[in-house]
Amino acid sequence: MALADRSLVLGRDVHSGEVLARGGDPEAHSILQRTAFVPVVRLHETYHRLPIGLDEAEEKRLATRAVARLRAVNYTVDTDADFDTTTREPHYLPLGAQVAHLAERIREATTSDEVADVLTELTASHDGVLIALGEVLAATAAFCQDLGQPADPHTAKRLQYLAEHRLGVLWSDLAHTRNDLADRHQDHPQRRACTTEVGPGEREASAVCACPPPPPRLFTSPVGVPTAPAPAHPRR
DSSP states (O other): GGGGGEEEEEOTTTOOOOOEEEOOHHHHHHHTTTOOEEEEOOSOOOOEEEEETTHHHHHHHHHHHHHHHHTTOOOOEEOGGOOOOOOOOOOOOOHHHHHHHHHHHHOOBBBBHHHHHHHHHHHOOOTTHHHHHHHHHHHHHHHHHTSSSSHHHHHHHHHHIIIIIIIHHHHHHHHHHHHHHHHHOOTTTOOOOOOOOTTOOOOOOOOOOOOOOOOOOOOOSSSSOOOOOOOOOOOO
């Protein structure tokens, strides 16, 4: 990762008076958003601002907290004196990181049963991730319905549509895939469990296990989950 991606500038804009944050990588952007900042996407850049309508004391509190959170995970933050702080907030993995870890389990899976177990967490009919997401959409739609602005009923209807139709298609396809894999009991032909052992005819002390390389990632998760270091390869 480029060093510039670990640096941000957070301060009050001299022209607009807004508190803005520029720079950083997706993890930094997530931290900003979890500290109330709003992303602004322009043609050549994306930056973040605090919500409109805050008083100066609240702006200072949120900006200072963002600096504390960013520096706690080793970002370099160039900030105004008003927002500077020596405080470091503990950083916990967000809920999204737990869901992203399911993808890591699928990448490491060697059998259809293992993948079916992971997909069950997404598709379980009572408390799966997608069912819970549908409840979030429905609850947000109900909140927006009577909020009072002219566009609010349209927003509510759109969210309800997503919950009932688009999310339902996603759930149906994944559930079908999960059920099909659960019935197969099949080893993946190009994957196998790593024994950390070298081949039986290998005599070189520096040899490593003969497992094939891991499959490439088709998508990059916005949040990574730390993994334990690989065990040392025993010599035979």
